[in-house]
Amino acid sequence: MNDYVIEMLNITKTFPGIKANDNITLQLRRGEIHALLGENGAGKSTLMSVLFGLYQPDEGVIKKDGKEVKINNPNDANALHIGMVHQHFKLVEVFSVLDNIILGAEDTQAGFLKKKDARKKVMELSEKYGLKVDPDALIEDISVGMQQRVEILKMLYRDNDILILDEPTAVLTPQEIDELMEIMREFAREGKSILFITHKLNEIMAVADRCTVLRKGKYMGTVDIKDTTKEDLSRMMVGRDVSFTVEKKEKLAKEVVLEVRHVTVPSKLHKNNAVKDVSFEVRAGEIVCLAGIEGNGQTEFVQALTGLEKMSAGRIQLCGKDISKFSIRDRALAGISHIPEDRHKHGLVLDYTLEDNMVLQRYFEPAFQHAGFINKKAVRAYTDRLIEEYDIRSGQGPVTIARSMSGGNQQKAIVGREIDRGTPLLIAVQPTRGLDVGAIEYIHKQLVRVRDAGCAVLLVSLELDEVMNVSDRILIMYEGELVGEFDPKYATVQELGLYMAGARRQPQFGGKEDEVTDDE
Amino acid sequence: MNNSKTAAALKTMLAALICILAGLVIGFIVLLVLAYTGIAAKGEPFTMLDVIKTAYNDGFKQLLMGGFYLKPRAVRNEIALAAPLIMTGLSVGFAFKTGLFNIGAAGQYTVGALGALIFALIFKLPWYVCLLGAALFGAVWGAIPGFFKAYLNINEVITAIMFNWIGLYAVNTLTYMGGNSPMYNLKTTKTWPIAAKSEWSVIPDLGTTYFKKPATIAIFLAVAIALVLYVVLNKTTFGYELKACGLSKTSAKYAGINEKRNIILSMTISGALAGFGAGLYYLSGVAEWQPLVSTVLPSMGFDGISVALLASSNPIGIILSALFISHISTGGGMMNANLFPPEIADVISGVIIYLCAFLMLFRNALGRIFTRKNKGGTK
Numbered sequence: 001m002n003d004y005v006i007e008m009l010n011i012t013k014t015f016p017g018i019k020a021n022d023n024i025t026l027q028l029r030r031g032e033i034h035a036l037l038g039e040n041g042a043g044k045s046t047l048m049s050v051l052f053g054l055y056q057p058d059e060g061v062i063k064k065d066g067k068e069v070k071i072n073n074p075n076d077a078n079a080l081h082i083g084m085v086h087q088h089f090k091l092v093e094v095f096s097v098l099d100n101i102i103l104g105a106e107d108t109q110a111g112f113l114k115k116k117d118a119r120k121k122v123m124e125l126s127e128k129y130g131l132k133v134d135p136d137a138l139i140e141d142i143s144v145g146m147q148q149r150v151e152i153l154k155m156l157y158r159d160n161d162i163l164i165l166d167e168p169t170a171v172l173t174p175q176e177i178d179e180l181m182e183i184m185r186e187f188a189r190e191g192k193s194i195l196f197i198t199h200k201l202n203e204i205m206a207v208a209d210r211c212t213v214l215r216k217g218k219y220m221g222t223v224d225i226k227d228t229t230k231e232d233l234s235r236m237m238v239g240r241d242v243s244f245t246v247e248k249k250e251k252l253a254k255e256v257v258l259e260v261r262h263v264t265v266p267s268k269l270h271k272n273n274a275v276k277d278v279s280f281e282v283r284a285g286e287i288v289c290l291a292g293i294e295g296n297g298q299t300e301f302v303q304a305l306t307g308l309e310k311m312s313a314g315r316i317q318l319c320g321k322d323i324s325k326f327s328i329r330d331r332a333l334a335g336i337s338h339i340p341e342d343r344h345k346h347g348l349v350l351d352y353t354l355e356d357n358m359v360l361q362r363y364f365e366p367a368f369q370h371a372g373f374i375n376k377k378a379v380r381a382y383t384d385r386l387i388e389e390y391d392i393r394s395g396q397g398p399v400t401i402a403r404s405m406s407g408g409n410q411q412k413a414i415v416g417r418e419i420d421r422g423t424p425l426l427i428a429v430q431p432t433r434g435l436d437v438g439a440i441e442y443i444h445k446q447l448v449r450v451r452d453a454g455c456a457v458l459l460v461s462l463e464l465d466e467v468m469n470v471s472d473r474i475l476i477m478y479e480g481e482l483v484g485e486f487d488p489k490y491a492t493v494q495e496l497g498l499y500m501a502g503a504r505r506q507p508q509f510g511g512k513e514d515e516v517t518d519d520e
Numbered sequence: 521m522n523n524s525k526t527a528a529a530l531k532t533m534l535a536a537l538i539c540i541l542a543g544l545v546i547g548f549i550v551l552l553v554l555a556y557t558g559i560a561a562k563g564e565p566f567t568m569l570d571v572i573k574t575a576y577n578d579g580f581k582q583l584l585m586g587g588f589y590l591k592p593r594a595v596r597n598e599i600a601l602a603a604p605l606i607m608t609g610l611s612v613g614f615a616f617k618t619g620l621f622n623i624g625a626a627g628q629y630t631v632g633a634l635g636a637l638i639f640a641l642i643f644k645l646p647w648y649v650c651l652l653g654a655a656l657f658g659a660v661w662g663a664i665p666g667f668f669k670a671y672l673n674i675n676e677v678i679t680a681i682m683f684n685w686i687g688l689y690a691v692n693t694l695t696y697m698g699g700n701s702p703m704y705n706l707k708t709t710k711t712w713p714i715a716a717k718s719e720w721s722v723i724p725d726l727g728t729t730y731f732k733k734p735a736t737i738a739i740f741l742a743v744a745i746a747l748v749l750y751v752v753l754n755k756t757t758f759g760y761e762l763k764a765c766g767l768s769k770t771s772a773k774y775a776g777i778n779e780k781r782n783i784i785l786s787m788t789i790s791g792a793l794a795g796f797g798a799g800l801y802y803l804s805g806v807a808e809w810q811p812l813v814s815t816v817l818p819s820m821g822f823d824g825i826s827v828a829l830l831a832s833s834n835p836i837g838i839i840l841s842a843l844f845i846s847h848i849s850t851g852g853g854m855m856n857a858n859l860f861p862p863e864i865a866d867v868i869s870g871v872i873i874y875l876c877a878f879l880m881l882f883r884n885a886l887g888r889i890f891t892r893k894n895k896g897g898t899k
Contacts, residue, residue, distance in 0.1 A: 350771075363757055369757045
């Protein structure tokens with residue numbers, strides 16, 4: 001009997017112009033948690049798509065239990081008991097949990113669904129692994145954490161014993177992450193094998209047995225976690241030393257730049273308000289972080305702040321000036337820079353060239369136009385400078401179409417463009433989403449640099465590491481309300497997690513002293 | 521720097537040429553079928569060669585030669601036809617560039633024609649004032665769907681289609697008025713020829729063989745406007761804003777561009793272009809408006825969509841594609857009418873437009889071939 005359940009040997013996959021996987025070997029043992037680590041574009045997804053039958057490798061073989069197999073489509077993968085939870089869940093929103101679990105693997109009798117049997121099996125699995133779900137709830141009504149449990153149950157229902165989890169922790173609170181890891185360990189004890197795709201090193205150190213590292217499509221090696229350190233892993237992944245803690249001086253908070261009073265924003269999704277009576281201020285020279293789980297009103301709040309959405313009540317004051325009624329353009333001119341949450345939807349005109357995008361917020365300034373004619377030379381010179389300063393890499397420099405650039409470089413372009421405007425307030429919404437450690441480190445440094453230069457920074461982030469590392473002050477938002485304020489020096493991730501999940505609320509935000517309510 | 525840009529332009533041109541070629545081939549096949557049925561109906565013995573000869577000599581040759589089949593008269597017609605076609609093409613193309621589908625060019629063209637007629641026949645103003653009047657009328661008709669789109673979020677296609685018909689019958693009513701309209705000539709059942717009422721309202725010609733009425737300087741005006749639009753779209757902040765709105769409304773909004781204002785402006789300009797085109801046509805004395813029989817919208821408006829699509833909305837390309845469309849439809853009118861209906865020209869342009877819908881596909885496929893070759897070259 002071979003030691004390995006799945007072996008991907010010398011896999012090479014080439015796309016036009018790029019070698020996504022170059023001679024990669026991945027061997028998965030029975031009952032192990034195997035992490036797959038790599039930056040964006042390192043080839044993790046391609047490799048998993050090959051294993052899942054979505055792509056055919058140009059070279060190399062896949063073996064299951066030592067026997068060579070051919071996986072032509074996801075059904076083949078399923079037949080080999082390979083299951084995958086995608087980063088973006090593949091669930092039918094308007095179906096119930098149970099229907100989603102059995103979808104595609106329905107047992108029928110004379111054409112009728114045998115739902116009773118299915119329900120029994122699902123409940124058994126749910127009980128056995130502590131994957132609490134309500135089988136009759138609709139997917140659209142349940143939390144992201146529960147949706148993930150549904151995805152995992154889907155794999156178990158199909159008797160999969162090779163489980164691929166693609167960035168499973170991105171959407172979870174710290175407590176939920178702990179639970180998930182416990183469940184993963186339980187699977188491993190039972191002899192199931194888990195492939196765990198992530199770029200969060202802490203999680204790998206906590207839960208994985210071994211880790212395979214990819215860099216730019218190449219295989220960097222497989223290491224035993226117990227013999228390695230976080231620093232070693234990141235060096236393998238990035239190719240250089242990366243610092244995890246952001247170095248920064250004590251903050252020198254000065255005058256109030258942004259003052260928000262009783263801001264309320266109606267929701268587009270439901271009848272309630274998305275943001276309820278939020279008040280706080282941001283001072284020059286400090287980074288205030290608005291933390292919370294996705295969908296708790298942060299997006300709407302920022303849109304109201306920048307003018308993209310209308311607020312129904314409240315007042316916004318920037319540098320002592322009331323800007324509540326200002327248009328988007330006037331707010332920007334009054335001194336707001338905005339690194340938007342969605343770089344494709346808002347941050348860039350994807351079909352414009354890089355240089356056209358670099359002046360998206362200032363093409364109308366005298367420096368870049370004369371009598372309505374754009375001064376292409378000035379735009380080019382400006383773009384060249386930003387490319388140089390912010391290390392924006394692209395195929396053809398200033399004339400590269402933004403769409404063709406990598407996500408990291410698109411983000412750097414936006415960060416550079418917004419920071420360079422030198423406004424008193426910088427709003428950065430998830431500025432490092434989907435970026436690799438190298439780019440994250442870079443963007444964090446930039447945020448600290450502008451803060452040291454006397455800019456007020458409002459950071460909205462879902463990543464607790466980022467929240468703890470970068471900010472000077474943490475505000476936690478839950479269901480559209482502020483529920484707590486922390487100094488990162490004296491707060492723990494666990495504590496923040498409780499507030500983010502709505503289990504606690506500080507007295508000044510309307511909570512009782514030491515109040516603890518149950519999560520679900 | 522412009523390597524990528526010229527490469528992209530070349531790809532687009534090549535793709536358009538492939539569409540045209542395929543359209544012509546299909547057109548020739550249709551002619552062959554018609555020639556075959558026509559000859560077979562006579563009951564005399566014939567060979568396949570006869571069929572091919574007939575199809576070519578009586579139909580395809582005219583199509584290919586266009587106005588030059590009967591020069592110089594037909595060439596002048598072709599030129600007269602091309603000028604308004606360029607304008608409606610620009611109207612649709614300009615809207616496309618800003619993310620709007622101006623299917624209302626036909627209506628704006630119609631209302632623009634009314635403007636031209638009012639300013640020429642009633643006020644008897646010089647031709648350049650009449651042209652501006654035509655543009656103004658078209659602009660108003662374009663602005664209305666723009667307004668609905670911007671403030672009430674009603675799709676511009678729906679409003680524009682309705683306003684096409686409202687425009688058509690309003691124009692019919694106003695030019696006829698029970699026979700009492702000062703623009704209406706009871707004898708010919710058409711509006712009065714411009715030259716008969718107001719000499720200086722007619723757009724002048726150059727008096728040369730090819731640029732004699734109805735081929736006036738209208739064509740140069742149209743080309744000049746195409747060039748101006750090219751500059752506006754590519755060199756100005758205004759064009760930058762409009763294109764940003766067209767490519768990504770959300771990003772434009774984020775950048776503080778007033779997208780509502782831009783939608784209305786874009787539709788207004790688009791309407792003005794179509795109206796101006798009608799001015800060029802009716803002030804050149806090519807034809808008169810026939811209020812009693814005009815129950816369909818002028819094809820000029822919809823042909824503008826074809827012209828814009830074929831040119832991928834590039835103003836310079838629109839000049840060329842309008843010339844081409846006017847070339848084959850002029851040719852189509854000169855085919856042997858016993859065998860081939862002149863609508864064959866429409867079939868061909870229809871096929872070409874249909875293929876144009878796949879233009880993007882072609883272009884991407886060509887792009888892939890090009891990049892592959894380039895990659896091979898550098899490695």
